[in-house]
Amino acid sequence: MTTQEIHGILDKYKHDKTRLMDILYDIQHKTNYIPMDKVDIIADELNMSSADVEQTISFYHFYSTKPRGKYSICLNNSVVANMKGREFVAQAFKDELGCEFGEVKDDIGLFETSCIGMSDQEPAALINGKVFTNLTTYRVRELIRDMRLGMKVDDMFANTFGDSMNSSPLIKSCVRNSLKRTGPILGQEYIPGKTLKKQVALMSPQDVINELKKSHLRGRGGAGFPTGIKWEFARKAKGEKKYVFCNADEGEPGTFKDRVILTEKPGMVFEGMVIAAYAIGASEGILYLRYEYRYLRKYLVDVLDKMRKNNSLGKNPGGIKDFEFDIRIQLGAGAYVCGEESALIESAEGKRGEPRNRPPFPVEKGYLGFPTVVNNVETLIAAVRIIQNGGEWYQKLGTKESTGTKILSVSGDCLFPGIYELEWGFTVRTLLEMVGARNTQAVQVGGPSGALIGPEQFDRNVCYSDLATGGSMIVIDNRRDLLKDVVLNFMEFFIEESCGSCVPCRNIPTLLKQKLEKILEGKATNKDFDDINNWAKMMPINRCGLGHTAANPIITSLKNFRHLYRERLKKDIEFESGFCLDDAIRESCEFVDRIPNI
């Protein structure tokens, strides 16, 4: 890439350092890495230090200052991928390329990545940011052959496009939507712009908020904050400008419902943003789309264009006077923590995705310091339905304190993985029957940050007051070694995805993982269990939700599957040193020609 091209990119973003993510994306996308000498140019032009630019680059999984190869393969390493034979696919990649993960060979790079939101069609990988699902060892050989022939990534799909809009010219992807059960939110017909023009246009912003409050809708991104109240806070907050964010970072392993919603009902998501903007008085909106869903970008941009033409965006959307609102798409670059709303905002400002200290909350001081509402994709489409059919209608769905429906992402050991929309309050058992699960040993409710539960809890209700979930449901049957196949993988996930700021979050998960490994090796004693429980008590003092929940895989499994831990316990001793003295001194003994003889 020439210096002139870099300047072209900088000009495109008006030398605005808050657009650093886009600048880096454009460069990385073109040259597959961001050379250090270019970093210096960017830094100088944006009045930053190079170390500061590198601070952003080095935080994100998909940016690199070293060459990543003309083809860069990122194979997902989630629990579900492993259940579906990832191990063989990974080996095939290594054999075909003759290199290990983390290396580049013949201009083809091989890397691992956290869950890419394709749990219903694993094993899956990203190749130059394009999604390839349902991989087999045979397919791997084909792909590598195509790469060696220099084929364009787009041409490697070989007519295997997915269902619904996935085969449209703007997406052309092999991803499938696997819609298995729709309900009032996903299933009803959606007529673009109708709610905005026919209903919202006749309501005051406060009417909109009141309707939301009446519905008792709570945020679907995980935290469950009442949406109407959030909007009211933002409406009352003082600010020259206000922003609406749609959080499409969907990084919790096992969830993929936002991906499907964005493919099936993109206009409805954006209409939800327009309604939120009208309610709080915002003029700009940002859809933060995780890098892994980059293949949807063109399609989404097209939807936005159509909305502008149809008078649903831009000046006076829906014909509403004194109201102007537009939306842009911000791409992420691979970091689970960016789903946390304040990290999301930091990232959209071009910085490393480190969660902010609160207060102030985003509704008071969010993007660029202005009041900002951040809502999940699913929350926004529910908001459209609420305006369409009334808060009262919505409030009758589900249970008294968990109103409405939940769109679930079901994956793992079941016959029918996919998307299920259910009214809150169903039992885990009902769901398991619905998805064709057999011999189920455990269900991971709400992804790694949620809880691992066993059969004795399958009659619990899924709702905010009992078993809450952001949507991820991973079914695990009795062939699996829960501790090794599931818990260990989740711990590795949190270790990798911490932003690294808080001392406990940076350290405790690693220490707990070491304990788990000791348990798996059959070397643990009772003291190790105590240590685990005591050390995990530090997690609530971390800054954000990631740190608060990062010990959950081990803590909830220790509680609900204690017998699996006990089986591996060393019974007759109080203390195990955890290392072998003989091994530790072997090397030095050998060096002086002595046999270790402790």
Place this chain on the structure above:
Amino acid sequence: MEKKIAHFTIDNKECTATTGVSIINAARENGIFIPTLCHYEGVKPAGSCRVCTVKVNKRHLTACTTPVAEGMEIEVDTAELNDLRSSVIELLFTEGNHYCPACEKSGNCELQALAYRFGIMAPRFPYQFNERDVDASHPKIYHDHNRCILCKRCIRIIKDEKDLPAGSQGRSIFAFNQRAKKVKIKLDDRLGKELSDELAQKAMDICPVGSILVKETGFKTPIGQRKFDKEAISLDNSINLKAMKEAHHE
């Protein structure tokens, strides 16, 4: 605007302070010391070490980032909280490689001083022996990553103000690099080379541990005669509280 006074309690003691000041400062105004490590008065709090964690109405919050408000019931000096603080200090000792007897900062180090204060003899966590390096490539300073506790003071305080267009913030001479366990402070190559003597000295002074050292001056004051060799860290002598008093003075 008239300043509003907040009434609150710390460990059941009735206190007052201006509404909106951080709990750390509010406590100080009432003669109560809350141990801190990453905090440095006068710059935006990082809230990253979590040493100043207190409980407000039963919830854990960092005292450096939380503004005091009317009616708060704050717990500071409880067995649970002191144990958590001690755990944080212990984690830092096991995460980095701290050989205090050979360290130029020994006696002036806030990490060491807090370890004394909490009576830490040996950490409860296993040492990690993480591989970290020493960067001696810069003309003015050594940067020993073994000792860095990632408090971000250097990032927040040491800025380059040369030739900046009006209205823009200073450039960061130090920055975070990477994330998770791999996170590390990076000193900008080019700005590091141009670092003035004053800024180099300031960087060393504000670093709570011996991670940033000005070359050729390490052992000016002999060990045994340094600050925390003589007295325990407290409200009166911690570096950042002194800075705060000076700031108040100005």
